[in-house]
Amino acid sequence: MAKTKVLERKPLSFAEKTFLPQIVTGLKTTFTSMLQKGVTLQYPEERPTIPDNYRGVPTLVKDPNGREKCVSCQLCEFVCPPKAIRITPGAIDTDAEPERAHVEKAPQEFDINMLRCIYCGLCQEVCPEEAIFLQDIFSLSGYSREEMINNKQKLYELGGTLPDKHFKWDKKKSAEAAGNAH
Amino acid sequence: MEFLDASLPYIMPIVYAVLMISVFMGLCSYSVLAERKVSSWIQGRVGPNRTRVPLVGHIPILGNVMTGLGLFQPVADGLKFLFKEEIVPGHVNKGYYYLAPIIALAPALTTMVVLPFGRYVDADGITQPLVLANVDLGMLIILGISSLGVYGIVLAGWSSNSKYPFLGGVRASAQMISYELAMGLALLPVFMWAASPGYYDSEGLFVEGSRYGMSLFGVVQSQQAAWTILWQPLSALLFLVALFAETNRLPFDMAESETDLVGGFHTEYGCFKFGLFFVAEYAHIIMGSGIFVLLFLGGWNFLPWVADPWGDGIFGSVLSVAWFMAKVFFMIFFFIWMRWTLPRFRYDQVMSLGWKILLPLAVGNLVLNTIIIALYDTLTR
Ligand code: SF4
Numbered sequence: 001m002a003k004t005k006v007l008e009r010k011p012l013s014f015a016e017k018t019f020l021p022q023i024v025t026g027l028k029t030t031f032t033s034m035l036q037k038g039v040t041l042q043y044p045e046e047r048p049t050i051p052d053n054y055r056g057v058p059t060l061v062k063d064p065n066g067r068e069k070c071v072s073c074q075l076c077e078f079v080c081p082p083k084a085i086r087i088t089p090g091a092i093d094t095d096a097e098p099e100r101a102h103v104e105k106a107p108q109e110f111d112i113n114m115l116r117c118i119y120c121g122l123c124q125e126v127c128p129e130e131a132i133f134l135q136d137i138f139s140l141s142g143y144s145r146e147e148m149i150n151n152k153q154k155l156y157e158l159g160g161t162l163p164d165k166h167f168k169w170d171k172k173k174s175a176e177a178a179g180n181a182h
Numbered sequence: 183m184e185f186l187d188a189s190l191p192y193i194m195p196i197v198y199a200v201l202m203i204s205v206f207m208g209l210c211s212y213s214v215l216a217e218r219k220v221s222s223w224i225q226g227r228v229g230p231n232r233t234r235v236p237l238v239g240h241i242p243i244l245g246n247v248m249t250g251l252g253l254f255q256p257v258a259d260g261l262k263f264l265f266k267e268e269i270v271p272g273h274v275n276k277g278y279y280y281l282a283p284i285i286a287l288a289p290a291l292t293t294m295v296v297l298p299f300g301r302y303v304d305a306d307g308i309t310q311p312l313v314l315a316n317v318d319l320g321m322l323i324i325l326g327i328s329s330l331g332v333y334g335i336v337l338a339g340w341s342s343n344s345k346y347p348f349l350g351g352v353r354a355s356a357q358m359i360s361y362e363l364a365m366g367l368a369l370l371p372v373f374m375w376a377a378s379p380g381y382y383d384s385e386g387l388f389v390e391g392s393r394y395g396m397s398l399f400g401v402v403q404s405q406q407a408a409w410t411i412l413w414q415p416l417s418a419l420l421f422l423v424a425l426f427a428e429t430n431r432l433p434f435d436m437a438e439s440e441t442d443l444v445g446g447f448h449t450e451y452g453c454f455k456f457g458l459f460f461v462a463e464y465a466h467i468i469m470g471s472g473i474f475v476l477l478f479l480g481g482w483n484f485l486p487w488v489a490d491p492w493g494d495g496i497f498g499s500v501l502s503v504a505w506f507m508a509k510v511f512f513m514i515f516f517f518i519w520m521r522w523t524l525p526r527f528r529y530d531q532v533m534s535l536g537w538k539i540l541l542p543l544a545v546g547n548l549v550l551n552t553i554i555i556a557l558y559d560t561l562t563r
């Protein structure tokens with residue numbers, strides 16, 4: 001068992017009993033901290049640096065070729081605890097995007113209601129296509145309820161493009177062409 | 183014209199009084215700003231730095247500096263208090279509820295009448311104080327009237343009809359009574375020293391007692407060489423501690439103590455009535471600082487053992503006022519500085535400090551000084 005060491009407590013000296021030297025020390029401390037530079041960030045003009053894994057507003061991203069990644073699987077809609085996501089699935093326009101015809105599905109509508117979203121990040125976690133990301137937007141406001149619902153266009157605007165290592169659908173296509181589709 | 187000449191003696195005092203009130207109120211609002219700024223600097227923040235008045239605030243560079251220092255903030259603060267919705271809780275005792283803030287502020291504004299703030303040399307070559315009413319017993323008036331301010335707090339606490347304000351009011355009254363004694367006793371040695379032993383009148387005869395009676399002006403004039411604080415440090419310390427307690431400032435802000443009493447006596451007050459309490463607190467601080475400067479820091483005298491470098495003319499008077507104000511500003515700063523240095527005392531500690539330490543010390547100090555003065559007078563006569 002560890003030995004408890006009892007520290008001897010010295011009786012206060014007369015000067016300490018008057019508190020005055022301590023008060024002077026305290027005054028010195030506060031005065032020096034007054035002369036130091038403040039740590040305030042002048043918020044609207046200066047912004048804090050947001051770490052990479054920050055969970056901000058959920059957004060939809062495109063792949064480096066500028067193509068839509070979401071395949072409208074609706075997993076995020078199912079997993080979203082407060083039911084903030086509403087997706088209307090649709091087919092890919094094969095005439096407009098022949099190189100993506102084999103993906104078959106894309107969202108027609110994709111709404112995230114930011115009044116419901118709790119920024120849990122489950123949508124990002126569950127997405128098989130890495131199409132939805134919670135990025136660095138942390139202050140979101142609007143004048144009406146409608147304004148607070150991010151539609152597909154807005155979500156892509158906010159999301160932009162993230163680097164993609166997989167190019168899953170391109171690989172799929174070339175594999176198919178090589179005759180070993182699964 | 184004749185009518186004007188005849189009415190001038192009546193009009194001028196009013197003009198002076200209005201002038202002084204406006205300066206004093208300006209000081210109050212800017213000490214609120216000083217409090218906010220100094221507090222934030224001590225805490226590593228920036229403080230109010232956004233309020234900008236059109237035109238003045240848009241002068242290049244200077245406007246930005248003034249905005250950054252928050253110099254327009256008091257205007258915004260005042261307007262906010264004026265235009266806020268006035269909510270009177272249903273359970274208050276209306277009459278006293280409205281009366282309380284007025285009673286809190288009025289004494290603080292009344293005492294400034296007898297506060298000398300500079301000196302001038304009149305036509306006969308006699309130095310005279312710059313003061314609204316040059317009363318012989320100025321200090322007694324200040325002590326008497328300023329402690330009436332506690333009625334405002336007690337009334338506010340009582341008429342609010344809710345328990346936290348009530349506790350605040352009770353604490354304030356007990357605290358004021360305890361520290362008033364020590365304060366008065368700490369003052370006596372100063373006046374005794376300032377008055378003794380006597381002076382030679384214009385015919386060269388020795389007159390006992392002070393030329394100025396018990397006036398504050400006399401105390402300041404007696405400090406032309408050594409400031410009182412240098413040879414009466416104990417009196418100064420006692421007075422300063424009592425002053426902090428009387429002005430309800432941290433570490434003695436028992437009446438407010440927002441951590442255990444919500445907001446203390448002004449919990450139920452909002453908008454301009456709260457603003458009045460706020461101004462009253464700062465008015466008390468300014469008055470307290472002014473008195474401390476007059477009694478212990480040499481008033482408008484330049485430095486200990488250094489004669490005033492300014493002359494006797496108008497220029498000299500203006501500089502004496504400026505120098506006095508500079509010292510007052512330092513004291514106001516000291517009040518704020520102290521606030522962020524010391525934590526609040528526990529209530530029983532406040533009481534035991536007042537009765538068991540300050541009061542005996544003050545009595546001892548008084549007796550000691552009396553003996554010294556008596557010895558000094560017998561030996562030098
Ligand atoms: S972050 Fe959570 S709450 Fe928000 S949309 Fe995604 S899953 Fe729903």
Ligand code: SF4
Pocket residue numbers: 069070071072073074075076077087126127128129130131132
């Ligand atoms: S964002 Fe991802 S999880 Fe949601 S529907 Fe699109 S592909 Fe599926």
